[in-house]
Amino acid sequence: MNYDVAWKVVVYCEMATWAKTMKHLLDMTPGQLADWLVDQGHSKYRAGQIQEWLFQRGATTFADMTNLPKELREKLATTFSIMTSAVVAHDVSEDGSEKLLLQLTDRGQIECVLLRDDDIRRSICISTQVGCAMGCVFCASGLNGIDRNLTTGELVEQMLLLQRLLPAGERLSHVIVMGVGEPLANLAHLLPALQRASDTDGLNISARRITISTVGIPTAMRQLTERDARFQLAVSLHAPTDELRNQLVPVNRGTGIAAIMHEADRYFDRSGRRLTFEYVLLAGINDSPLHAEQLASLLAGRTAMLNLIPYNSVDGLPYQTPSANSTNAFRDILVAHQINVRLRRRKGDEINAACGQLRRRMGREQSES
Ligand code: SAH
Numbered sequence: 001m002n003y004d005v006a007w008k009v010v011v012y013c014e015m016a017t018w019a020k021t022m023k024h025l026l027d028m029t030p031g032q033l034a035d036w037l038v039d040q041g042h043s044k045y046r047a048g049q050i051q052e053w054l055f056q057r058g059a060t061t062f063a064d065m066t067n068l069p070k071e072l073r074e075k076l077a078t079t080f081s082i083m084t085s086a087v088v089a090h091d092v093s094e095d096g097s098e099k100l101l102l103q104l105t106d107r108g109q110i111e112c113v114l115l116r117d118d119d120i121r122r123s124i125c126i127s128t129q130v131g132c133a134m135g136c137v138f139c140a141s142g143l144n145g146i147d148r149n150l151t152t153g154e155l156v157e158q159m160l161l162l163q164r165l166l167p168a169g170e171r172l173s174h175v176i177v178m179g180v181g182e183p184l185a186n187l188a189h190l191l192p193a194l195q196r197a198s199d200t201d202g203l204n205i206s207a208r209r210i211t212i213s214t215v216g217i218p219t220a221m222r223q224l225t226e227r228d229a230r231f232q233l234a235v236s237l238h239a240p241t242d243e244l245r246n247q248l249v250p251v252n253r254g255t256g257i258a259a260i261m262h263e264a265d266r267y268f269d270r271s272g273r274r275l276t277f278e279y280v281l282l283a284g285i286n287d288s289p290l291h292a293e294q295l296a297s298l299l300a301g302r303t304a305m306l307n308l309i310p311y312n313s314v315d316g317l318p319y320q321t322p323s324a325n326s327t328n329a330f331r332d333i334l335v336a337h338q339i340n341v342r343l344r345r346r347k348g349d350e351i352n353a354a355c356g357q358l359r360r361r362m363g364r365e366q367s368e369s
Contacts, residue, residue, distance in 0.1 A: 024153035025080040026054075026160070029192060030201070042072055051201045054082070058164055083157055085110075098165050104130065104154065108147050111179055112158040114165050123174035124162040126155060128190055129181025134215045135250045136238070138282055140314045141180040149186040155193035159203060175205055178213040178234070184220035191228055198230070207231050213278065218255055221263035225270050233267050234276035234307070235260060239286050240294035248286065261298070268303060275304040281327055282311050283320040292330045296337035305340045 028036070030051055034044035049067055053059035062068070062077040088109070089101035096116035103109055108130035115123045129149050132142035163172050175197050177183045183190050194210055196202040207230035214221065216235050224233070237257075239245035245252040268275050277299065281287045299306060308331055311321045322330075327343065334341045 022081040023079060024084050024151065024157075025050075025076075025082050026156040026196075027151055027153035029195075030199075037072075040072070040075060042069075046072065048201060050076075054160065055196075055202050055204075060164075083161070084153065085157055085161075087161065098162075100158075100161060102158070102161070104150075106148075110150065110154075110158070112162055113179070114162045120173060122166060122170060122172050123176055124159060124172055125176045125179050126158040126162075127179030127181050128155065128177060128183045128186045132181050133185065134182050136215065136236075137248055137250070138280060138311060138314065138317060138319045140317075143316075146181075149189060150181070152189045152192045152196075155189060156196050159193075159197060163203065172203055172205060174209045174211070175203075176211045176213065178211070182215055182217070183212050184214045184217050184224060187220055187223060187227070194228075194231065208273065211276070215249060215251060216255065216257075216260035216264075217251070218259040218263045221260070221267060225263070225267045229267055229271040229273075231271070232273055232276065233264065233271070234278055235264050236278040236280075237295075237298075238278070238280050238282075240291055240298050244286060244291075248282075257298070265302070275302060276307060277304055278307050278309060280309045280311050281322050281330065283322040283326070285319065287322045287326055287330050289329065289333055292333035293337075296334050296339050299334075299339050300337065305342060306334060307342050307344050309344045 025033070030047050033050060034047040037046050038044050046068060050065065053065045057064075059065055060082060062073045062080075062082070065073060065076075068076075085102040085104050087100050088103045089099075091099045091101075093099075098114045100112050101109055102112065110127040110130055112127060113125040115121075115125065117123065127150065130147035131145055132139070133146040135142050159172070159175065166172070175194070177190065177194075190212075194207075194212075197205050197210055198207045209232075210230075211232040211234055212224070213234040213236060216237070221233075224231075236249070237245070238248050239252075240257075242252065242256050245257060264275050279286070279295065295306070308327065310327055311319055313319065313321060331341050331343055
C-alpha cells in the first residue's frame with residue numbers, strides 16, 4: 001500500500017468509528033428531516049435550507065451552514081453524519097473522466113464515475129451494491145460475489161461526491177445507474193435516492209436523464225413499472241437466444257429472455273420512454289453475423305436503442321474484444337434491419353472505468369503490498 005492510500009485509510013478508520021454512532025443524514029427524506037427539526041423545536045423550513053446547502057451549495061459540514069442557528073448546527077453535528085465514506089482512490093483520465101473508489105464504514109468498497117462529454121453533458125455512473133450476485137461471466141464486479149446492498153444515503157453520497165468534482169458553474173446533467181451491482185435487486189433504497197436526484201431541491205436532474213441498467217429481473221422490472229416508471233430503462237441483453245444467454249448471464253436460467261422482453265415492453269407502455277438494450281461484444285462468442293440476425297429479429301418492432309459495447313478486457317478473464325471490422329459488420333447487419341444502433345465510444349479505459357475494475361485493481365494492490 002502506498003503512503004497516500006495508507007494515510008487515507010487511517011483517516012477513514014477514525015471517520016468510520018465516528019460515523020457508526022451517527023445517523024446518515026442522506027438516508028432521510030426531506031419530510032423526515034422536517035419532522036426531526038420540529039421535534040427539536042425548530043421550524044421545518046430549516047429542512048429546505050439544509051437541502052440547499054447539501055445539494056446546491058456543496059456544504060461538507062454543518063458548520064458550513066451559516067444561516068442555521070448555531071445551536072441547531074451543533075445538534076445536527078452530534079446527531080448526523082453528512083458523508084460516511086472515504087475516497088481511497090481518485091483517478092483522472094485524459095478524456096476528463098474521473099473515478100472514485102470509496103471505502104464504506106464497514107470497509108466495503110464501491111466505485112463511481114464522472115464522465116465529461118462535450119461542453120454540457122456531465123454524467124455520473126453510480127454503484128448500487130458492494131459486489132454483485134448476478135455472476136455475468138465477463139464482468140469484474142461479481143467476481144467476488146456480493147456483500148450487501150447500499151443504503152439510500154450511500155447512493156446519494158456518491159452523487160454528491162461526484163458533483164463536487166465539478167467546477168463552479170457546471171452541473172450534473174445525467175445519472176446512470178450502471179456501476180457495480182444490480183440496481184433492481186436494491187430497488188427499495190434506489191428509488192428514494194433517485195427521487196433526491198430528480199427533486200428540484202435535490203440535484204434537479206430530469207428523470208428522462210436518469211438511466212437504470214438492469215440484467216433483467218422480471219419481477220423487479222414489474223415493481224419498477226408499478227412504482228416509478230419515469231426513468232430510462234436499459235436492459236443488458238448480451239445474447240439473442242436463451243441457450244447463449246444462459247452461459248453468459250447465469251441468472252437468465254431462471255428467467256429466460258421472453259419474460260424479460262415482456263416486462264421491458266410493459267415498462268415502455270407505462271413510461272413511454274424508448275428502451276435501451278445493452279450488448280457487450282465478446283470476440284468469437286456472441287458477435288457472429290448469425291447472432292446479429294437473431295438480435296435483429298428479437299428487437300424488431302420495438303421502440304428501442306441498441307448499445308453495442310466492445311468488451312473492455314478484465315485481467316484474469318479469458319474474453320476478448322472483437323476487431324473493429326467484425327464490430328462494424330455486426331452493427332451493419334442490425335442497421336440493415338432498421339434497428340437503432342449505437343456503438344458506444346469507450347470512455348475512461350485508462351482509469352478502469354468499466355464496471356468493478358478499479359475496485360479489483362485496488363484490492364490486488366492492497367493485498368500485494
Ligand atoms: N447489473 C446491471 C448494471 C451493472 S453492469 C446490468 O447488468 O446492467 C453495467 C453494464 O456494463 C452492463 O451492461 C454490463 O454487462 C456491462 N459490462 C460489465 N463488464 C463489462 C466489460 N468488461 N466490458 C464492457 N461492458 C461490461
